[in-house]
Amino acid sequence: xxxxxxxxxxxxxxxxxxxxxxxxxxxxxxxxxxxxxxxxxxxxxxxxxxxxxxxxxxxxxxxxxxxxxxxxxxxxxxxxxxxxxxxxxxxxxxxxxxxxxxxxxxxxxxxxxxxxxxxxxxxxxxxxxxxxxxxxxxxxxxxxxxxxxxxxxxxxxxxxxxxxxxxxxxxxxxxxxxxxxxxxxxxxxxxxxxxxxxxxxxxxxxxxxxxxxxxxxxxxxxxxxxxxxxxxxxxxxxxxxxxxxxxxxxxxxxxxxxxxxxxxxxxxxxxxxxxxxxxxxxxxxxxxxxxxxxxxxxxxxxxxxxxxxxxxxxxxxxxxxxxxxxxxxxxxxxxxxxxxxxxxxxxxxxxxxxxxxxxxxxxxxxxxxxxxxxxxxxxxxxxxxxxxxxxxxxxxxxxxxxxxxxxxxxxxxxxxxxxxxxxxxxxxxxxxxxxxxxxxxxxxxxxxxxxxxxxxxxxxxxxx
Numbered sequence: 001x002x003x004x005x006x007x008x009x010x011x012x013x014x015x016x017x018x019x020x021x022x023x024x025x026x027x028x029x030x031x032x033x034x035x036x037x038x039x040x041x042x043x044x045x046x047x048x049x050x051x052x053x054x055x056x057x058x059x060x061x062x063x064x065x066x067x068x069x070x071x072x073x074x075x076x077x078x079x080x081x082x083x084x085x086x087x088x089x090x091x092x093x094x095x096x097x098x099x100x101x102x103x104x105x106x107x108x109x110x111x112x113x114x115x116x117x118x119x120x121x122x123x124x125x126x127x128x129x130x131x132x133x134x135x136x137x138x139x140x141x142x143x144x145x146x147x148x149x150x151x152x153x154x155x156x157x158x159x160x161x162x163x164x165x166x167x168x169x170x171x172x173x174x175x176x177x178x179x180x181x182x183x184x185x186x187x188x189x190x191x192x193x194x195x196x197x198x199x200x201x202x203x204x205x206x207x208x209x210x211x212x213x214x215x216x217x218x219x220x221x222x223x224x225x226x227x228x229x230x231x232x233x234x235x236x237x238x239x240x241x242x243x244x245x246x247x248x249x250x251x252x253x254x255x256x257x258x259x260x261x262x263x264x265x266x267x268x269x270x271x272x273x274x275x276x277x278x279x280x281x282x283x284x285x286x287x288x289x290x291x292x293x294x295x296x297x298x299x300x301x302x303x304x305x306x307x308x309x310x311x312x313x314x315x316x317x318x319x320x321x322x323x324x325x326x327x328x329x330x331x332x333x334x335x336x337x338x339x340x341x342x343x344x345x346x347x348x349x350x351x352x353x354x355x356x357x358x359x360x361x362x363x364x365x366x367x368x369x370x371x372x373x374x375x376x377x378x379x380x381x382x383x384x385x386x387x388x389x390x391x392x393x394x395x396x397x398x399x400x401x402x403x404x405x406x407x408x409x410x411x412x413x414x415x416x417x418x419x420x421x422x423x424x425x426x427x428x429x430x431x432x433x434x435x436x437x438x439x440x441x442x443x444x445x446x447x448x449x450x451x452x453x454x455x456x457x458x459x460x461x462x463x464x
Contacts, residue, residue, distance in 0.1 A: 001152075002092060003029070004046035004418070006099035006130060007106075008081055015049045016102050020133040020143070024100060027145035027241055030214045034222070035149055035232065035251050037263055046418045048410075048435050050099065053084030054423040061285040062277065062338065069337070075112040078119055079336075082130055083277070086342040087288045088422050089127040090273045091407050091446055091453065096155065097128040098148050104134045104141070116331035117144065117236065118151040124326055125275070125342035126155030126298060135238035142239035146232050146249040154330055156262045158255040159233040201234015202252040217241050226250040268294040272347040272370065272451075274354070278306060280327075280337035282358055284365040288405075289451050291347060291370065298343035299323075305360050308345060311353040318348040322359075368450065373399040375454035377406075377447035382431070382461045390431040394445045394456060402449035411442045414458060436463045 003025050005015040022045075029043040059080045063073055082099075089097040107113045118131030129151035135144045153159070206229075210222040221244050229250040237247035251259075271294070275287035304322030312318055327335040347370075356366040377396040385391050396404055406424050408431075409417040420443075421429050431443075442458040 001029075001032070001041065001043050001096045001098055002046055002089075002094040002418075003043065003098045003100065003148075005049040005102075006085065006097075007049065007052065007102050008077065009052045011102045012052065014102055016100050016133045021045075021100050024133050024143045024145070024148070026215045027143055027217065028098075028148040030211065030218060031145055032149045032152060033211050033213060034208050036152070037259060039265075044094070044416055047412075047437050048418055048420065050085065050088070050097070050419060051421055053081060053088070056084065056423065058083060058277070058285060058287060061283075065279040065281070065283050066336070066338070071336070072111055074110050077110055078107065078113070078130070079121075082119055082121055082128060083125070083275075083287070083340060083342065084423070085128040085130070086121065086125050087275045088407070088419060090290060090292060090344070091422070091448075092409065092419060093417055095127065096152065098152070099128060099130040101130055101132045104132045104136065106132055113331070118147055119331050120151045120154035120329070121340045121342070122154055122326055122329060123157035124299065124323060125340045127342060129155060135236070137238040140239065142242075144236040144238055145241050147236035150232050150236050153233050153255065156259055158251075158258055159231075159330070201230035201232070201249070202254070204229050204231045204250040204252040206250045208250075220244075221248070231255060266296050266300075268296060270347040270349075271295045271297060271344040272354070273342075273344050274308065275342035276356075276366075277341075278339045278356075278358075278365065282361065282363055282365060284356060286356075286366055286368065287342065288448065289368060289370075290448065290453050291451055292344065295344060297346045299345060305358060306339065306365075307357045307359050309355045309357060310348045310351040311355065312350045313352045315353075318351055319346070321345050370451050372402065372449055372452050374452045375402075375404055375447040375449055377445050377454045377456045379443065379445045379456040379459050381459050382443065385430070388433050390433055390461060392429045392431055392443060392445070394427050394447075396427065396445075396447040396454070398447075398449055400449070404447050404449055407446040407448070409444055409446065410436070411444075411458070412439060414442050417444070433463050438463050 005021055007015055025045055033041050062076055085097060107116050120129045131147050131151050134141050206226045208222045208224055208226055214222050229248045231252040232249040240247035271292040273290040273292055277285045302320055302322045304324035306323040308321045310318045323341055326339045327337050352371045354368050354370050355364055357364050375396055375398040377394055379394040382390045382392050398404055407422040408420050408429050410420050411417045440462050442460055444458045445456045447454045
């Protein structure tokens with residue numbers, strides 16, 4: 001998991017203060033480690049903000065198909081922002097990006113949002129979430145230490161207990177349409193329940209087993225039974241760590257069972273990352289796709305309205321993975337009739353083509369060739385144009401002469417990499433040295449066509 005400061009173009013130079021970012025990380029990362037049964041979890045902090053995603057055709061497409069539902073552009077901006085961040089994350093080598101927004105009122109500048117504090121696109125686009133760094137209760141501001149875990153929970157499809165839903169239709173995983181019916185009736189966040197007894201989330205209990213990574217403010221909470229608590233998929237109280245008896249959060253049995261099912265260790269086949277959006281009327285937008293190395297797929301199974309069909313050279317179907325309709329998002333009070341996806345799937349050997357189908361209507365929505373060659377990219381040594389700026393320049397070629405886009409990553413030591421630019425189509429980058437703490441760095445460039453990613457050799461540079 002990579003924790004990073006994030007924001008749109010309007011937020012450049014005004015990201016979350018270091019003190020707020022560090023405080024939320026110090027509290028939130030150990031809490032996630034205590035709740036989620038990850039094996040050897042990694043929680044890293046990016047030393048630099050994630051650059052704003054570039055303007056792409058995704059925003060124009062989304063606004064066009066939703067115009068009939070009167071979704072304004074500024075309402076859609078956080079949705080587009082998160083979709084673009086999700087497509088970046090697989091290129092960084094991390095599984096999840098936890099994006100910390102600039103301030104506690106960030107969502108209020110967008111019309112139509114009813115005071116959310118975080119946002120996720122759900123389990124079929126799980127690789128990035130965003131959330132505000134602080135909250136306010138009774139006039140006192142402070143961190144919401146359980147909020148990052150709450151948003152992370154949505155990427156695993158948590159908040160599963162049917163008693164917490166607002167309609168009988170939510171008690172079933174309906175054939176073909178999956179959970180869409182429940183989404184149309186009110187949503188999945190537990191704190192939206194009309195029953196006051198469940199307003200804070202499902203009752204829960206457990207035991208916080210110390211991992212040794214807990215900071216001083218959490219020492220009194222660890223190695224202790226969590227009694228009379230509520231599920232973290234309910235609300236996320238401000239300053240819960242200083243009044244844990246009243247505001248502590250744990251996880252209910254239904255959600256923990258869901259996590260265990262989702263985190264079962266599988267074999268590590270070759271993966272393909274697919275991203276895009278499908279509208280209620282069968283319009284489709286394809287975002288970046290990447291063939292990756294070996295790993296664990298985000299999603300398996302054949303159930304769902306939509307299907308990804310993997311074909312060999314002769315057009316024979318090698319495998320098919322389903323995708324349910326997913327119109328509901330926990331932080332939105334009304335359904336958005338778009339199914340977002342941004343996930344890794346198992347890539348069958350000998351696949352040459354992937355088709356996306358609406359299996360309910362029998363329509364083929366899109367086709368993408370998946371056997372292109374890997375682009376070649378060569379990064380020259382950086383040149384310093386001023387005390388505050390470095391210029392990176394590279395050359396690239398692609399055997400099929402595909403249009404290439406580039407991602408630039410930097411690292412200290414070569415083990416962890418952080419993006420300084422992504423989705424760009426020029427072969428140079430003016431790097432603002434002031435955004436990097438002093439020290440020795442490596443840089444590399446990723447060149448991607450519609451499916452393959454080529455990587456340059458790293459080059460070194462220093463920041464004084």
